[in-house]
Amino acid sequence: MAKTLKEKLGGMIPKLREDRAKLMKLHGAVKISEATIAQAIGGMRGIKGMVCDTSVVEPDTGLIIRGNPIMKIKDRLPEEIFWCLLIGKFPTKDELAQFQTELKRNGKVPDYVWKVLKAMPATSHPMAMLDTAILAMENESAFRKAYSKGMNKMDYWIPTLEDAMRIMGTIHTIAAGVYRIKYHKAKLIKPSRVLDWAADYAKMLGLPPHKGETADMMRLYLTLHCDHEGGNVSANTCHTVGSALSDPFYAVSAGLNGLAGPLHGLANQECLNWILQTMKKFKGAPTEQQIRDYAWETLNSGKVIPGYGHAVLRVTDPRFTAFNAFGKKYMKDDPVFQTVDRVFTIVPQVLKEHGKAANPWPNVDAGSGALLYYYGLREFEYYTVLFSVSRSMGMLSQQVLNRALGTPITRPKSVSTDWLWAQVNNKGRNTPLPKK
Numbered sequence: 001m002a003k004t005l006k007e008k009l010g011g012m013i014p015k016l017r018e019d020r021a022k023l024m025k026l027h028g029a030v031k032i033s034e035a036t037i038a039q040a041i042g043g044m045r046g047i048k049g050m051v052c053d054t055s056v057v058e059p060d061t062g063l064i065i066r067g068n069p070i071m072k073i074k075d076r077l078p079e080e081i082f083w084c085l086l087i088g089k090f091p092t093k094d095e096l097a098q099f100q101t102e103l104k105r106n107g108k109v110p111d112y113v114w115k116v117l118k119a120m121p122a123t124s125h126p127m128a129m130l131d132t133a134i135l136a137m138e139n140e141s142a143f144r145k146a147y148s149k150g151m152n153k154m155d156y157w158i159p160t161l162e163d164a165m166r167i168m169g170t171i172h173t174i175a176a177g178v179y180r181i182k183y184h185k186a187k188l189i190k191p192s193r194v195l196d197w198a199a200d201y202a203k204m205l206g207l208p209p210h211k212g213e214t215a216d217m218m219r220l221y222l223t224l225h226c227d228h229e230g231g232n233v234s235a236n237t238c239h240t241v242g243s244a245l246s247d248p249f250y251a252v253s254a255g256l257n258g259l260a261g262p263l264h265g266l267a268n269q270e271c272l273n274w275i276l277q278t279m280k281k282f283k284g285a286p287t288e289q290q291i292r293d294y295a296w297e298t299l300n301s302g303k304v305i306p307g308y309g310h311a312v313l314r315v316t317d318p319r320f321t322a323f324n325a326f327g328k329k330y331m332k333d334d335p336v337f338q339t340v341d342r343v344f345t346i347v348p349q350v351l352k353e354h355g356k357a358a359n360p361w362p363n364v365d366a367g368s369g370a371l372l373y374y375y376g377l378r379e380f381e382y383y384t385v386l387f388s389v390s391r392s393m394g395m396l397s398q399q400v401l402n403r404a405l406g407t408p409i410t411r412p413k414s415v416s417t418d419w420l421w422a423q424v425n426n427k428g429r430n431t432p433l434p435k436k
């Protein structure tokens with residue numbers, strides 16, 4: 001019989017702990033980063049001050065999951081990706097089958113969660129609904145129960161993994177329920193006993209199957225958004241909240257609240273909105289010149305062009321490339337997809353001329369909306385929920401590993417503006433302080 005995820009992880013943890021302890025003891029004083037005033041004011045961009053082993057994002061290559069560039073593993077199932085995020089290798093066929101069965105065993109959404117969702121105002125944003133549902137489910141937390149009974153630190157990862165399985169087992173069902181409740185799509189569709197995670201999600205949303213293409217698109221979507229190292233807003237928030245030993249329901253809900261911001265995950269709803277506005281303005285798929293004009297109009301009105309730019313990447317996001325290739329294969333004549341593709345040829349030039357964005361290239365959010373729209377998911381306010389279902393894999397795997405390694409509570413040092421001025425003057429600059 002294949003090993004379970006818990007058995008596999010349990011077997012790895014002693015060595016992970018030993019290696020971490022050795023690194024701390026022998027090399028803890030090695031300097032890895034310095035911070036400037038610009039970085040302290042500018043969102044700590046580029047300061048290396050946390051550890052994340054599930055994935056790395058390099059400016060010139062994009063997302064790498066446990067050593068695998070995302071383009072090489074884009075056709076893997078999301079369940080395989082979750083396993084790999086945690087274990088560092090892909091599961092065997094038997095391990096995968098067992099893991100999928102275990103996820104289904106964790107798939108019951110408590111009735112009170114549906115009641116909470118149905119009680120929310122009709123105008124609630126789908127992200128507020130999803131995050132509320134995850135938080136409401138905190139009542140199920142195995143970590144909280146074990147902690148309040150008294151638990152050895154060495155065992156923290158065990159109920160954390162149980163909570164992770166519970167969240168992974170239910171989040172797609174909850175997310176589909178959010179969609180059907182929010183957009184009045186008749187009754188909820190129950191999870192299947194046989195479908196994989198992504199195909200089941202597509203089915204529970206009630207999307208037409210398009211001869212299996214919708215499920216394929218969903219697998220790709222959930223695989224590509226799975227993780228993006230540790231410093232982005234959602235991962236970092238989840239990490240910080242979890243570091244206080246708040247259980248995964250608290251931490252993931254908090255991380256997802258960060259994902260709901262327009263500079264982060266909400267950009268995908270903003271992106272399709274921008275594309276559709278362009279099409280509306282020019283009555284159909286716009287020409288290159290029309291896109292150029294509209295891009296300048298957006299920039300000149302002090303707004304950002306959603307889906308372009310990145311805090312770390314300095315090339316076209318490979319995840320955008322993967323979505324674009326899927327679109328070219330299945331919907332090359334679709335006007336929304338054609339507009340996305342045309343925008344890709346124009347907007348980077350415009351952003352370069354504009355001269356502000358450090359990265360003029362598209363990020364993951366620039367392309368995904370056109371695919372969702374094509375397969376019938378037209379409520380683009382909902383798109384960040386799909387992103388969240390996927391990103392829960394990264395947040396949860398990071399949290400389980402952090403509990404296994406005993407990562408301490410996060411507590412960076414903040415400084416006051418006066419202190420910054422004092423540093424400037426201590427360096428012999430003697431700049432007069434601004435008047436208060």
Ligand code: HAX
Binds near residue numbers: 304306365
């Ligand atoms: N359109 C217009 N201006 C842009 C821009 C864009 N797409 N991207 C960056 N800029 C501007 C910034 O607003 C900033 O202007 P100010 O100096 O006036 O403040 C300047 O260029 C420098 O910013 P940067 O260093 O290039 O970018 P940041 O690291 O500060 O921010 C963002 C990265 C992703 C937030 C930014 O590029 C942006 O706002 N993009 C549009 C929104 C978006 O697509 N977000 C999704 C990102 C991917 C993600 O996290 N998904 O979840």
